[in-house]
Amino acid sequence: MNRLDHITLRQLRALRLIAEKGTISGAAQAMGLTGPAVHSQLKTLEDAVGATLVFREGRSRTTLTPQGAELVRAEAQLRATLDRAFRVIDALDRGQTGCVVLGAVSTAKYLAPRLVALLDAEFPDIEVVLKVANRAETIAGLGRGEFDLCIMGRPPREPLTDARPLADHPHVLIAAPDHPLAGRDAVCAAEMAGERFILRESGSGTRLLAERYLAGLDLPVAVRHLEMDSNETIKQSVMNGLGIAFISAHTVLYEVANGQIAVLRAAGTPVMRKWYLLRPLDAPASAAAERAADWICGNAGRAFPGLEALPFR
Template sequence: MKRLDQLTLKQMRALSAVVDEGTISAAADRLGLTGPAIHSQLKSLEDIIGAPLLIREGRERNTPTAQGQAILDAYSELRAAMARALHRINALNSGLEGSVVLGVVSTGKYFAPRIVAQLHKELPGIEVILKVGNRQEILAALEKRELDICIMGRPPRAPQVDARPLAQHPHILIASADHPLAQKDLILREDLFEQKFVVREPGSGTRILATRFLDETGTAQKVSVVEMSSNETIKQAVIYGLGIALISAHTVADELRSGRLIALPCHGLPIYRTWYILSRADQRLSATAEKVRDWAISHAAELLPDLKDLKNTGHTG
């Protein structure tokens, strides 16, 4: 047999049409070709195969030889494979299939798995690869083009990004249920004097916000600070009475509902920031990444923790 790459779909299509229609002339009519063109394609195919492909049975019938049937079977499989490929291409072009790398700052890890799980249910053809890190780590990954889209608070100055609002992001002051401040109806600035604040590491968005809050209330020089490396350790430290903390309400929704933590009613709180979903401005998103971004924006209200019932815990939003 000659080289495989000499076979063409046109040759196999001509063979299939002759077998289906019975004659070369009928096959030519179906395909919009001339009889000699069909004959030439069959002759080329027989030369490649090295054997006859058709048995002539009367004037109106051409049946395949064993070799011809093998080609027809292969052609049928090729058509099915191409149909599947085109279906997948259409899905990719419409954003219904493919993979997306989603970066989320660590404060968002409490709702990010819900986003991935719900996406899997509603858009099962899309694989979402979730990467969680602190703000500096997510920005570094964005800089290296390791992320398609990411969720964070304040958009960075560099690299330039296309940032779209996702949802409000309230920050509250939390304490343990038996903390001395827990019994007060309203926390005044002087009530914060001599308090111990549990804060995130430098560079964290939550740390930046806590520092700004202490500066704006004039208490920065009057409180002591204990640094923790994650929101989870901050929650545990506050639960066990180590201090109080300014933290994202989305990270402590469950603890507030269970009573393990309370939100202290304080002037100027909650501080409302915004969650953004963003991508590099100089990086064109795939249709799949656009689909995930737009889906997340339209479903944000149901994906983030419900904070409406937190007013009974001191939350004053």
């Protein structure tokens, strides 16, 4: 028996919603069906797969079995593949030759729109869709096949990707313009020891780099610090004098140029990393994605300013 002949998208959606809601009744409500109808969908799917996909915990809680979890992962990849196909179909209907979904980590959102505008001008026959998320969400999206291309810093170990370096990615320490350390010719580690650091949340790429930087100065993260989940909140905190922050220089170009934020001439900075363009290796790239990738790698300097664009105050 070919199991694919007996599996439907509706059944897979029911399984995913059971996992998300934790109960069959919750999935039924989300689907606009009755509980018995969803239970029937689940039973038919289990019969087709030949495995138990969920088990009950207590009186009502439902949890996926390992087989069920694997099928939910496959459903996510299938949805992503169909979504990309529909985007390409829509682009073809508009007379374009294809669609490229470009993912970007949140730090790259200050640069990615410029890149999309350049791509639109260079390739009017290709629709470019930009999706911005944090690093963890972006890596998960790569694994689900949601992106044709992706911009981030350090490439992940999984999923496997073709990672092509784009440009330098400098990281600096920033403070309010009236901070005592602002405007100094040099700031040593000892002078930073008593400062409150404003850091990104644990797990973010910037946070990992900040921890390595502070460890290199023998300044552990255990020093006084605040934790923020966005670069915008960090910048506002710095401008309001709450502390100093380790941040991507590309996120503060506007504020530095307008005198709202000062870049400190701190020991060990700027910390240089790279921006990369990633392409998933688990599926062949479309012709449109290949064209866009080659152009991005050859013209990254037009969208990714170097450190010389960052004036010191």
